[in-house]
Amino acid sequence: MxxxxxxxxxxxxxxxxxxxxxxxxxxxxxxTDTNSTTTLNLMAAASTRYSLGERGVDGAYPSGTLLRAFEDQNANIKVNVTYDSSGNLLNQMIADPNHSADIFISADLARMNSAVTANIIQADTVYNLLNNKLVLIANPNTGLTENSLQYSDVLGWLNDNPGTTIAVGDPAVVPAGTYTKQVFDAIDSTTWNDILTHATLYSNVTNVLTAVANNVNQLGSVYATDAKTDSNLIVLATEDVNIIYPIGITNAAMSDTVSRAPASQALVNFLKADIAKSTDLPINGGSVFKYFGFSPAQ
CATH class of the missing domain: 1.20.5 (Single alpha-helices involved in coiled-coils or other helix-helix interfaces)
Known part of the structure; x- marks a missing residue:
């Protein structure tokens, strides 16, 4: 018992x-879930792709790029980046029912303001990060030399050289195209419309650069940072038209105070710290942004 x-x-x-x-x-x-990886979705203007980087076939960002350095320093944060014109990125975020974007880097203030108005970006997170310049470029086959043609001379050159064309970002979605239109409009009220008769409009500035490099179009209007990536192209003229790149965090990310918000802020702070560095020699701890031709927003 x-x-x-x-x-x-x-x-x-x-x-x-x-x-x-x-x-x-x-x-x-x-x-253990607190140690899991947070994935950020960064929407970035196409002209930042060289400094931020693109993942290779090995799944890693190239050495010397900002996203490689950030992920190396933040093992629990992974960044997926989408590059396109700022207007196309804005349209993608508006159409996304899942609100999956976390950070937006625009190549102009207008698209960032539209993102705030559309209740996508939280207004108090917006920060003017970078400045850039607009440049007129030419394919070497034109025979043109550095600083030999101004924007004011473009229409005459195109008329004098039948069969030649200029590549421009579509102003409807590409800030570089908007800035280019501003430059031509300042020359004469009819210049832009005349330029359009010789122009091919592209969906982002990277496509403009590629078209000129491949001699599809003999001239092009891109950012100084884009032109710097291809030493074969001829820089004909430079225009400082107050190009500002703002960065902001989405409302969707900010609402996730456990993971997306702190991870997003960590990336924003990292990018701010890079452009604030005093030199442009990344190998010695200098700024990657400055190395690729950007300057701190004024």
Whole structure:
């Protein structure tokens, strides 16, 4: 009889222990979740792709790029980046029912302001990060030399050289195209419309650069940072038209105070710190942004 009572006691104790362990296990699993990776979705103007970087076939960003350095320093944060014109990125974010974007880097203030108005970007996170300049470029086959043609001379050159064309970003979605239109409009009220008769409009500034490099179009209007990536292209003229790149965090990211908001702020702070560096020699700890031709926004 005593043996049976002892057996019942042991069985009851074992059952209680199993139940206790069952309740403990989920708590342990939840605690390990705090060390999991947070994935950020960065929407960035096409002209930042060289400084930020693109993942290679090995899944890593190239050495010397900002996103490589950031992920190396933040092992629990992964950054997926989408490059396109600022207008196209804005349209993508507006159309996204999942609100998956976390950070937006625009090549102009207008698209960032539109993102704030559309309740995509939280207004108090917007920060003017970078400045850039607009440059007129030419394919080497034109025979043109550095600083030999101004924007004011473009229409005459195109008219004098039948079959030649100019590549421009579509002003409807590409800030570089908007800035280019401003430059031509300042020359004469009809110049832009005349330029359009010789122009091919592209969906982002990277496509403009590629078109001129491949001699699809003999001239092009791009950012100084884009022109710097291809030493074969001829820089004909430079225009400082107050090009500002603002950065902002989405409302969707900011609403996730556990993971997306702090991770997004960490990336923004990292990019701010880079452009604030005093030199443009990344190998010596200088600024990657400055190395690629950007300057701090004024």
């Amino acid at each position: 005593k043996f049976n009572k002892l057996l019942k006691f042991v069985s009851s104790f074992a059952l209680s222990l199993v139940l206790m362990l069952g309740f403990v296990t989920p708590t342990f699993a939840a605690s």
